[in-house]
Amino acid sequence: SQTIHQWPATLVQPVGSPLSLECTVEGTSNPNLYWYRQAAGRGLQLLFYSVGIGQISSEVPQNLSASRPQDRQFILSSKKLLLSDSGFYLCAWTTGGGTQETQYFGPGTRLLVL
């Protein structure tokens, strides 16, 4: 069966510091991968998605970036965090292909920028 991991679970960082969040998927190959951000009491905002190694699509202009160095690894980064980057970050995966498949979510990372 497939499993998705995210770490760290929680993170408190000062403004201006760098960020690296990691997401890995087990039990599947060539998945589509997604990064979402969820503000308190709000819905999910898609930040990035990837259909393959090195292929990243950005949905929202911001100071975040994403990379996919391996088939089942997705990383969210920032060089300098802003207060507005605080939120709940979720990684999701789905099987690749042309049809609309269900997205399955990881446990999330709670980021607080002070």
Next chain:
Amino acid sequence: EDQVTQSPEALRLQEGESSSLNCSYTVSGLRGLFWYRQDPGKGPEFLFTLYSAGEEKEKERLKATLTKKESFLHITAPKPEDSATYLCAVGQGAQKLVFGQGTRLTINP
């Protein structure tokens, strides 16, 4: 632009009191409507996918239905453990999802 609107924002029910959550959508070519359950501090958990108007799916006390413009999540005789935020999403191209803001459901014992 594809949009998803959920109502109400919050709903408080007594245990056993049935009700429905609404998800209205505007999308150019529906590629699936998805319901998720999210507990505080956790990632969304998949519940249902509906693809065409008239389709219905059930799981325990939950039943999801779909029309051409909206979906309903019916909760029959809910229990306190059904308390959660319920998220609705529609599929876009490139396997992307557009999410609504969610309905926060509280079931009082």
